Amino acid sequence: MAPVALDDPAELYHAASKLEPALAALQLAELRRFAAEPALRAAASRPVRRHPYRAASKLPAPAWPELSLRDAVNARRSTSQLGGGALSLDDLSLLLAAASGITGTIEGPAGTPISGRVAPSGGGLFPLDLYVLPVRCSGLSEGVYRYDPERHALEQVAGSPAEGLGNALARCIYQQELAASAALVVALVATFARSRVKYGPRAYRHVLLEAGHVVQGALVAGAAAGIRTVPLGGYLDRELERLLGVDGVRESVVHAFAAGRDEA
Numbered sequence: 326m327a328p329v330a331l332d333d334p335a336e337l338y339h340a341a342s343k344l345e346p347a348l349a350a351l352q353l354a355e356l357r358r359f360a361a362e363p364a365l366r367a368a369a370s371r372p373v374r375r376h377p378y379r380a381a382s383k384l385p386a387p388a389w390p391e392l393s394l395r396d397a398v399n400a401r402r403s404t405s406q407l408g409g410g411a412l413s414l415d416d417l418s419l420l421l422a423a424a425s426g427i428t429g430t431i432e433g434p435a436g437t438p439i440s441g442r443v444a445p446s447g448g449g450l451f452p453l454d455l456y457v458l459p460v461r462c463s464g465l466s467e468g469v470y471r472y473d474p475e476r477h478a479l480e481q482v483a484g485s486p487a488e489g490l491g492n493a494l495a496r497c498i499y500q501q502e503l504a505a506s507a508a509l510v511v512a513l514v515a516t517f518a519r520s521r522v523k524y525g526p527r528a529y530r531h532v533l534l535e536a537g538h539v540v541q542g543a544l545v546a547g548a549a550a551g552i553r554t555v556p557l558g559g560y561l562d563r564e565l566e567r568l569l570g571v572d573g574v575r576e577s578v579v580h581a582f583a584a585g586r587d588e589a
C-alpha cells in the first residue's frame with residue numbers, strides 16, 4: 326500500500342484558507358485594505374485583459390439554440406473523440422458567449438457599474454481570461470487569441486507556432502486522440518492578483534471554482550448546439566502556458582475545454 330502523505334500541500338492550503346472566527350480580524354484586514362484603496366478598486370473595475378494597440382475581430386452575435394434548458398442540461402456529455410471536423414465562427418461565438426459573455430450591468434468593486442457575465446465571480450473581480458486555440462475553425466486562422474467579453478471579440482496575441490498549432494497542442498495534451506480530433510481548445514488563464522487583492526489566500530479557491538462555472542456554460546451550450554465538448558484537465562501546464570505566452574506564476578492556466586464536430 327502506498328504510504329499516506331500526512332502533509333498534502335492541498336490539505337494544508339485548504340486549512341490555511343478557511344474563514345475562522347479566531348482569524349477574522351486578520352482576514353478582514355485584506356477586505357478593508359481593498360475597500361480603502363481607491364487605486365486597487367479602480368484597477369479591478371474593468372476586468373478584461375485588452376491590448377491597447379492590437380486589432381480585435383468581432384465575433385458574430387451568438388445564435389442561441391432553441392433547446393429547452395432541461396434538454397440542454399441533460400444532453401451534456403464528455404467525449405475524448407471530438408469528431409475531427411471543423412467548427413464555425415458561430416459555434417465559437419456561442420461557446421464563448423455561454424462561458425463568459427456579458428449579460429448586463431452589476432455593481433463593480435469600485436462601486437461603479439461594470440459588465441456582469443453569464444458566470445458568477447467572487448466580488449465581481451473576474452480573474453479569468455479565455456484563450457482560444459483554433460486548429461479547425463472556419464474563418465479563423467491558426468493562432469493564439471484572447472476573448473474580450475465586453476466587445477464579444479477576439480484579440481490575436483500570437484500567430485501559429487512554426488511546428489503548427491495542431492502539433493503544439495498534441496505536445497500539451499496527454500490524450501492524443503482528443504488532441505487530434507479537437508477543432509479548438511479554450512484555456513482559462515487566471516490572473517491571481519485580480520482576486521487576491523480582495524480575498525488574500527482564499528482567492529485561489531474562488532479562481533478554481535469560477536473556472537468550473539465558466540466551463541460548464543460552454544459545455545451546456547455546446548450540447549444544445551450539437552457540438553462535442555470535453556473539460557480538459559490533462560494538459561502539461563508549462564507547455565501550454567508557453568504556447569499561450571503567459572508567465573505561469575502571476576498568471577496560469579487553471580482549466581480548459583476542447584470542442585469539435587463530426588467531419589462533414
Ligand SMILES: Cc1cc2nc3c(=O)[nH]c(=O)nc-3n(C[C@H](O)[C@H](O)[C@H](O)COP(=O)(O)O)c2cc1C
Nearest residue numbers: 401402403404405500503555556557558559560580
Ligand atoms: C476538472 C475536470 C477535468 C477533466 N479532464 C478531462 C481530460 O483531461 N480528459 C478527458 O477525456 N476528460 C476529462 N474530464 C471529463 C471527465 O472524464 C467526465 O466529466 C467524467 O467521465 C464524467 O462524464 P460526463 O462529463 O460525460 O458526465 C474532466 C472533467 C473535469 C470535471
